[in-house]
Amino acid sequence: MTLSGIPDTNALVKQIHAQYPLLAVNKYVIAVDKKIISGNTILNENSTVALMPPFSGG
Amino acid sequence: MSFDYSRYERYSRQILLPGFGVSTQQKLDKAKVLVVGAGGLGCPALQYLASAGVGTIGIIDDDVVSVSNLQRQVLFTEADIGFPKARKAAAVLERMNSGIGINVYNERLTTANALELFENYDVILDGTDNFSTRYLINDACVLLKKPLVFGAVSQFEGQLAVFNGEREGEQPVNYRDLFPDPPKDGEIANCADGGVLGVLPGIIGTMQANEVLKLITGMGEPLINRLLTYNALTNQTYEMILVPGDRSKQEIPVNEEEFRSTDYAAACAADNNGILISASQLAQLIDDKDTIIIDVREKGELPLLAIPHQQLPLSTLQTETPVFNGKTWVFLCQTGRRSLQAINYFSAMEGNRKMYSVDGGIIAWEKFNNKKEHDKAHS
Numbered sequence: 373m374t375l376s377g378i379p380d381t382n383a384l385v386k387q388i389h390a391q392y393p394l395l396a397v398n399k400y401v402i403a404v405d406k407k408i409i410s411g412n413t414i415l416n417e418n419s420t421v422a423l424m425p426p427f428s429g430g
Numbered sequence: 431m432s433f434d435y436s437r438y439e440r441y442s443r444q445i446l447l448p449g450f451g452v453s454t455q456q457k458l459d460k461a462k463v464l465v466v467g468a469g470g471l472g473c474p475a476l477q478y479l480a481s482a483g484v485g486t487i488g489i490i491d492d493d494v495v496s497v498s499n500l501q502r503q504v505l506f507t508e509a510d511i512g513f514p515k516a517r518k519a520a521a522v523l524e525r526m527n528s529g530i531g532i533n534v535y536n537e538r539l540t541t542a543n544a545l546e547l548f549e550n551y552d553v554i555l556d557g558t559d560n561f562s563t564r565y566l567i568n569d570a571c572v573l574l575k576k577p578l579v580f581g582a583v584s585q586f587e588g589q590l591a592v593f594n595g596e597r598e599g600e601q602p603v604n605y606r607d608l609f610p611d612p613p614k615d616g617e618i619a620n621c622a623d624g625g626v627l628g629v630l631p632g633i634i635g636t637m638q639a640n641e642v643l644k645l646i647t648g649m650g651e652p653l654i655n656r657l658l659t660y661n662a663l664t665n666q667t668y669e670m671i672l673v674p675g676d677r678s679k680q681e682i683p684v685n686e687e688e689f690r691s692t693d694y695a696a697a698c699a700a701d702n703n704g705i706l707i708s709a710s711q712l713a714q715l716i717d718d719k720d721t722i723i724i725d726v727r728e729k730g731e732l733p734l735l736a737i738p739h740q741q742l743p744l745s746t747l748q749t750e751t752p753v754f755n756g757k758t759w760v761f762l763c764q765t766g767r768r769s770l771q772a773i774n775y776f777s778a779m780e781g782n783r784k785m786y787s788v789d790g791g792i793i794a795w796e797k798f799n800n801k802k803e804h805d806k807a808h809s
Contacts, residue, residue: 394747397774399613403670408608408657410675422668424659426609427582427589428618429626430471430559 382412384421400425437529441483454647455483461646464488464551466539466567468519470502470631471581471638472557477505478639480523480530484646487523488551490535491516502628539563541690544570553642555579557635561612562694568593568605569682573689577645580605581631581638585624588634588660591672592641595654603655606678614700617771624768630662705773706789707760709798715760722756725792726763726772733796735762744768747775758784766791 378384381402389396403422404413415421438445441455463484465472468491479487495503495510495518503515510518516536523532535547539558544566548554554576556567564582571578571594578593593604637658644652659668683689707715715721716737723739726747739762742752759776761769769787776785788795 392749393778394744394771394775397771397778399609399617401608406669407671408673410673422670424589424657424670425584426561426613426618427584427587428559428561428564428613429583429624430467430469430557430581430631 376417378415380412380414381409381421384415388423395423398425437483440527440529444482449649450647454649457647458483458643459485461553462486462488462551463553463555463642463646464490464548465555465557466490466563467557467559468503468505468515469493469499469557469559470583470626470628471635472555473503473505473519474632474635475555475557475581475639475642476519476523477526478636479642480527480532482639482643483527484530484642486531486533486551488533488535488547489516489519490537490539490547491519492536492538502626502631504632539566541566541570541692541694545574545686545689548574548576551576553577553579553645555581555638555642557581557638560698561618562698564605565612565697566692566694569689569692572604572606572682573686575602578604579638579641579645581634583626583631583634584618586627586630586662588630588637588662589657590634590637590641590653590660591657592645592652592654595645595652597654600655601674603672603674604678604682606681607672607675608657610675610677610681612694612698615698615767615770617700617774627662633660633662700770702770702787705770705785705787706766707786708789709795711786712760712762712788712795713798715758718758720756721758721760722754723760723762724754724772726761726768727792731764733792735792735795742772744772747772753781756783758786760786760788762788762792762795764791765793 400423402409404419444450445452445455461484463479465476468489493515494512495506495515497511500506505519505522514536516534520532520534548570554571556564556578558564575594577595580591580593582589594602641652644650655672657670657672683692725735725739725741726744728743761772763769766787766789773785773787
């Protein structure tokens, strides 16, 4: 999905948790422009953000 | 160990490759690779490692072949059902390539045997199906500084990474740099619960074998400190760069002694006290007018639930927030994992109600009813 006017990853997380409440109780990591981040990270209008959950299946 | 030139013909198609040659084949011949788990990922990985001529292959798995494995665990046949996976897989590989050595460990990987076992191998391949073993493998590999080729699948998506590898100018990264704490049981669906497209572990397991071969031969660029995700439905791949995190250092045992005394199963055990109910407890609640039974499986999943209930596929919870009447809500799914996830979600919601999850799900419920029928017929 494409979003605009979101300053950082904290704001993004807040918005997608409101839209997809189940995500709030799930574990995932965030990658901004293909790099895993750990703290709040500033986003620009062209940033690509990916959320990735852990998988256990084999 | 010198290379047996009579086997040149066997490997001729890879020896011919630019930059490969006999010397690279000799590297494979000397290499020792341990595959943990002879399942959906392990089977294809083992096939290609054996056929490429990896000199020593270890297989550790304590499970036996079951009929539902055959859809994706391609080394096994119907005749293997009930037999140990590690032994059956080894038998196939021995027929495939008599020139390599295969070590069979028909046992569970534990903190008691992992370090001694891993020390005998150059590369570890994680093909397991549960988080507690995945974290155990990760931590053992960090302590021993062993390269770990990680692969995992869920439904239509797979993940691939190389941990603890050497890459110039970068610190080695491990799985805890991604997810410092293991998810609790039931938090994330496994293959038995969420399902998996059979060909997907075939693809990811084969990619794991490819990473192992690159690590051994020094050819190409192994996926060190990178994580690749692959979507089988769209063919989309996404590669992300991993960086060491502060938390992982705190969570990994500081030494071998601490590792041996770590309880990995307990780290994944969810605190479900007071939430789980048995199938027989469910039977008692069916006629209770204040109780509502909610099936959170997706539409079309079988068997159908033959008692009055509401349907609420877990996937719909992502967009809507339904409220049910009744003081007691009992959630059910196939195995009891997704129903715990549903409770997890509703517990964040306000309101006064009791919520339960049926332990073992509809599979346990069916078993309970079959036993009741059987007992009735024989009484």
